[in-house]
Amino acid sequence: VCEPDFLAPLQEVWPTLSASEIGKLRMFLVLLPPKAVGALGARLLEAGSPAVQKMLSDVIVSLASRDFGPLEKLLDTAEENLVCCLVPLLGRMNDEKSSKALVHMAHYPSERVRKQALSAIMARDLWVPDKLTSLMDDDNTFIRQLLIKYLGSRRSQAAERLLLDYLRNRKYRHTDDESLSACFRALGRCGKTEAIPFLRDTLMRGGWISRFRVSALREYAALALTELGTDKAKQILEEASQSWFPGIRSSIRSAMQA
Secondary structure, rough: OOOOOHHHHHHHHHHHHOOOHHHHHHHOOOOHHHHHHHHHHHHHHHOOOOOHHHHHHHHHHHHHHHOOOOHHHHHHOOOHHHHHHHHHHHOOOOHHHHHHHHHHHHHOOOHHHHHHHHHHHHHHOOOOHHHHHHHHHHOHHHHHHHHHHHHOOOOOHHHHHHHHHHHHHOOOOOOOOOHHHHHHHHHHHHOOHHHHHHHHHHHHHOOOOHOOOOHHHHHHHHHHHHOOOOHHHHHHHHHHOOOOOOHHHHHHHHHHHH
16 A cells, blocks of 8 residues: 555546545545655655645655654655655654754755755754855855854854854855855854954954955954954954054944944
């Protein structure tokens, strides 16, 4: 009863099912052994109506919660379109195996799947910043922005160190102003104390001539200190606002306006 040949004919009746019939079918399908996930997952792309697709998704989540193995196997063998349908279902689960699968899918070759996986990680509030480091330089702008938003979503020493290492050692390949600004802001939002020396140096230090000029990096450091909001950060901003150097003072003004 779990084999594809038995379950495949269901697609012929999807369009004819009423809401109550879909509910009754769900009651039957959740009684199947978890190995039915393979055959049911393949039907997701043929479900037709949103109601049938939701019912199938609910059933797959229920079966995979009992035994994750069949869903894991399907994720490893399915084509991209089906994987894109399956990955969001991982975001509705709460066991360790599905967590590991989500992190694995976040490094999938397809950009679509990586987006789905990172979105599911955030929706599930799964906090694994150290396992997503490689996405900092993802070729897809949306994925980079989503990861930066994720890292800046809470105070976290792990996220602070990741961003500090990234910015301090100039590891970034994508150096557009928007990405760098977002990284500094995220550092301010997730940071505690370790970011302070780096941000102070970025804002205040430099050559005699460079401190007379407007600098995007100084402005980003000021933005991060503003987001940080600690007494020490406020002290540095106050000191910078009274600097002899116009480049430093203008960075503070720009940060305040932003």
